[in-house]
Amino acid sequence: MVLYYAIFNPEGTQFNVSFPDLPELFTSGDDMSDALHMAKDALEGYLLWLEDEKEAIPPASEYDEISPSKGDLLIPIEANLEVARLKENTKMIKKTLTIPNYVNALAEKEGINFSQTLTEVLKEKLQIQ
Numbered sequence: 001m002v003l004y005y006a007i008f009n010p011e012g013t014q015f016n017v018s019f020p021d022l023p024e025l026f027t028s029g030d031d032m033s034d035a036l037h038m039a040k041d042a043l044e045g046y047l048l049w050l051e052d053e054k055e056a057i058p059p060a061s062e063y064d065e066i067s068p069s070k071g072d073l074l075i076p077i078e079a080n081l082e083v084a085r086l087k088e089n090t091k092m093i094k095k096t097l098t099i100p101n102y103v104n105a106l107a108e109k110e111g112i113n114f115s116q117t118l119t120e121v122l123k124e125k126l127q128i129q
């Protein structure tokens with residue numbers, strides 16, 4: 001895991017996002033939630049690109065080493081490069097599982113997609129997106 005601080009600059013309901021330690025990295029979001037998602041995605045993508053290019057990953061500054069402008073927000077963004085690298089491979093794999101017959105019957109009756117449900121639960125349990 002790596003953690004970099006991002007500066008969120010509000011412009012109306014939108015946010016521009018920059019990373020003081022990675023001056024070439026910018027993104028934005030339509031609202032705070034979108035900006036947080038975009039910041040994490042941009043950070044992971046950029047750091048993976050640096051790895052692929054065999055470039056050094058710059059050290060991250062400490063919180064008190066960064067002075068955002070008045071009105072800007074300083075927000076930590078965490079990136080798990082191991083998970084991000086694995087997510088690059090979108091290949092689907094088949095898993096065999098065993099569940100009680102009555103659960104299967106009720107789930108089928110409700111039209112539940114087993115693969116989607118298992119994926120959602122595993123992501124939640126692993127605390128990944």
